[in-house]
Amino acid sequence: MAFSKSELFSRKSKDGLFTVVQNPASSVGEIFFVNSTHGNATDAVTHGRQPEGPFATIDYAIGQASASTGDIIYVNPHHTETITTAITMDKIGLSIIGLGRGMNMPIITPNAAIDAVTMTAAGSTLSRIRFAAPATDAQTADINVAAAYCTLYDIHTVISDTAKNKVNVITLTSAADDCIVRKIRIYQPDKVEVVGGIAIEGALTNLEIDDVYTFCTGSKGFTNGALYDGATATGLNIHDSVFMNDKADTVCVEMGNNSVGVMKHVGVNGRHTTLASNMSISTGMAYHMTFAVEEAGKSGYVCPVVDAD
Amino acid sequence: MANTELFVRKQPGGPFTIVDERMATGQVYFVNSTKTTYGGDAAGKGRSPDRPFLTIDYAIGVATASQDDLILVDSCHAETITTPITMDKIGLSIVGLGYGMNRPVITPNAAIDAVTMTAARSTFENIIFAAPGTDSQTADVNIAAQYCALLNTYHVGSGSSTNKVSIVTITADGDDCLIDGFKLHNAVTALTGGGISLEGAATNIEICNFDIYDEIGLDLGAIFDGATATGVFIHDGTASNAKAGTVVLEFGNNSEGCVHKVFINGRHTTMASNVVAGTGMAFFETYVVEEVSKSSLIQVAPPVDTD
Numbered sequence: 001m002a003f004s005k006s007e008l009f010s011r012k013s014k015d016g017l018f019t020v021v022q023n024p025a026s027s028v029g030e031i032f033f034v035n036s037t038h039g040n041a042t043d044a045v046t047h048g049r050q051p052e053g054p055f056a057t058i059d060y061a062i063g064q065a066s067a068s069t070g071d072i073i074y075v076n077p078h079h080t081e082t083i084t085t086a087i088t089m090d091k092i093g094l095s096i097i098g099l100g101r102g103m104n105m106p107i108i109t110p111n112a113a114i115d116a117v118t119m120t121a122a123g124s125t126l127s128r129i130r131f132a133a134p135a136t137d138a139q140t141a142d143i144n145v146a147a148a149y150c151t152l153y154d155i156h157t158v159i160s161d162t163a164k165n166k167v168n169v170i171t172l173t174s175a176a177d178d179c180i181v182r183k184i185r186i187y188q189p190d191k192v193e194v195v196g197g198i199a200i201e202g203a204l205t206n207l208e209i210d211d212v213y214t215f216c217t218g219s220k221g222f223t224n225g226a227l228y229d230g231a232t233a234t235g236l237n238i239h240d241s242v243f244m245n246d247k248a249d250t251v252c253v254e255m256g257n258n259s260v261g262v263m264k265h266v267g268v269n270g271r272h273t274t275l276a277s278n279m280s281i282s283t284g285m286a287y288h289m290t291f292a293v294e295e296a297g298k299s300g301y302v303c304p305v306v307d308a309d
Numbered sequence: 310m311a312n313t314e315l316f317v318r319k320q321p322g323g324p325f326t327i328v329d330e331r332m333a334t335g336q337v338y339f340v341n342s343t344k345t346t347y348g349g350d351a352a353g354k355g356r357s358p359d360r361p362f363l364t365i366d367y368a369i370g371v372a373t374a375s376q377d378d379l380i381l382v383d384s385c386h387a388e389t390i391t392t393p394i395t396m397d398k399i400g401l402s403i404v405g406l407g408y409g410m411n412r413p414v415i416t417p418n419a420a421i422d423a424v425t426m427t428a429a430r431s432t433f434e435n436i437i438f439a440a441p442g443t444d445s446q447t448a449d450v451n452i453a454a455q456y457c458a459l460l461n462t463y464h465v466g467s468g469s470s471t472n473k474v475s476i477v478t479i480t481a482d483g484d485d486c487l488i489d490g491f492k493l494h495n496a497v498t499a500l501t502g503g504g505i506s507l508e509g510a511a512t513n514i515e516i517c518n519f520d521i522y523d524e525i526g527l528d529l530g531a532i533f534d535g536a537t538a539t540g541v542f543i544h545d546g547t548a549s550n551a552k553a554g555t556v557v558l559e560f561g562n563n564s565e566g567c568v569h570k571v572f573i574n575g576r577h578t579t580m581a582s583n584v585v586a587g588t589g590m591a592f593f594e595t596y597v598v599e600e601v602s603k604s605s606l607i608q609v610a611p612p613v614d615t616d
Contacts, residue, residue, distance in 0.1 A: 033312060033330070037375070050316060051330050074314070076334055077377055077430070078400060099334055100377060101402045102458020103487050157483075187513050187540055201605035215513070215540040217565055242542070242567050242593065267569050267593030275614060291593045291608070294563070298614035299592040 174202025190218025236261025481509025
């Protein structure tokens with residue numbers, strides 16, 4: 001009986017060379033490398049297949065990837081990229097993964113009124129990327145999710161600078177069914193108010209939002225809320241997160257379009273006048289271990305009101 | 310085409326190796342103090358586990374900034390230090406090998422910060438800090454640069470008649486840093502500082518999955534601020550302080566952020582007095598006791614926002 005004691009397998013290329021893969025499950029497709037800081041970085045077909053000769057931009061790497069083959073683009077932790085046109089993830093099943101440990105991750109600086117990254121192909125994954133404060137005012141979003149089965153993981157962002165802001169941080173259209181938004185850190189410095197944090201702008205189905213932290217200071221915050229729905233989404237699972245909005249008299253978590261689902265282990269850190277007014281309660285959501293404050297220095301109180309009948 | 314994360318690395322006078330780019334995009338160095346026969350702090354060493362460097366500090370000196378070099382420290386490595394290990398190469402990671410509690414051990418033996426991170430993007434991971442050999446050791450780790458991470462570290466706070474002032478200190482330059490998997494055990498001598506000190510007005514500090522266990526005292530608290538930090542996110546942990554009349558979480562400098570899913574085990578006189586909330590922190594799902602043999606109550610410290 002044939003058996004293997006190794007996780008390493010060889011693969012042949014058209015040019016006759018072989019490479020070694022560690023585990024076919026981790027890289028079933030092609031692998032590309034991006035690093036703008038490398039001396040050999042070039043956006044040319046001769047590059048991108050090894051770390052010592054990487055592509056210079058993420059967008060070029062996407063152009064070289066194939067759809068539906070599980071391709072992966074690894075971005076060096078020192079990669080920096082200022083973009084004036086959107087990075088469109090339009091290859092089904094493509095993953096873009098920032099390398100590096102801990103807080104050492106690549107940085108994208110948006111410099112136009114654009115969605116910096118827009119996911120239009122199903123099964124897209126974006127992981128371990130830091131978005132800097134916008135270099136242009138009214139940048140529409142850091143990430144727009146417009147396809148099913150997409151994943152955002154370990155994304156950090158600063159959402160305003162002097163006289164410049166982002167409109168939203170993450171937007172999810174009605175096409176963003178069955179998506180995961182996990183480990184997101186959104187920092188709003190004392191600069192310029194923005195419209196929203198995570199915007200469920202379409203009537204999508206089955207969205208998990210997990211481990212999100214939004215922080216605001218200096219009475220700057222979100223006009224529409226740190227998390228809000230612009231349509232009636234269904235199958236929401238929002239959990240283990242803290243949403244903050246430091247703007248006075250403004251909702252923090254807004255579900256006015258009556259999205260349907262569950263919220264659990266969520267802290268709502270708002271500055272509206274009452275606890276209740278910091279949350280716009282959906283007629284379709286159930287709330288478990290959800291607590292709110294309307295001022296700092298306090299412990300949260302159960303919100304919305306407890307089901308006691 | 311490339312279908313792999315594995316690439317060959319060459320070394321002068323040595324064999325080639327295959328490295329997974331997900332593990333390290335830069336050079337990889339090995340440190341193991343027990344390999345005294347073939348290892349050494351010298352050129353030509355440090356590039357294989359069989360001929361490692363003997364000290365972490367020497368390995369840092371050989372590493373290059375801004376190429377994400379990785380120093381792997383053998384699980385049997387033990388090092389007593391009298392001068393600080395300064396992480397001054399941008400993007401450098403120092404990672405202890407071994408599983409569970411089988412990790413390398415650093416024993417500080419001077420009134421120093423044992424490890425100080427002065428270069429941005431530094432990561433220090435999976436290493437044990439033993440009880441101090443010298444009294445009033447200032448800290449195990451001082452974070453003084455942006456985008457640094459302290460991951461899965463274990464700290465013994467004191468020995469017989471020797472203590473550390475604090476375990477981790479974060480200066481005003483420690484913006485956007487992460488402390489994940491921090492464990493402190495202090496049982497012999499009270500610390501004159503405390504567990505984690507937000508000593509500077511840093512921004513965006515995350516402290517998570519921590520266990521601060523104390524049997525004798527943390528004079529200034531398990532986590533405390535010495536300045537007004539902002540963007541603080543403390544979650545999923547247990548913080549204790551066994552000293553009577555002493556706070557557990559202290560935000561008297563009005564740091565801004567939130568505490569989420571934290572268990573507070575204090576000995577101050579009331580549940581509320583175990584937390585100094587300040588004016589900038591919000592608290593969600595925090596549980597407090599002020600004596601043993603009791604179950605904790607949720608959301609009593611600080612007082613609940615009911616208006």
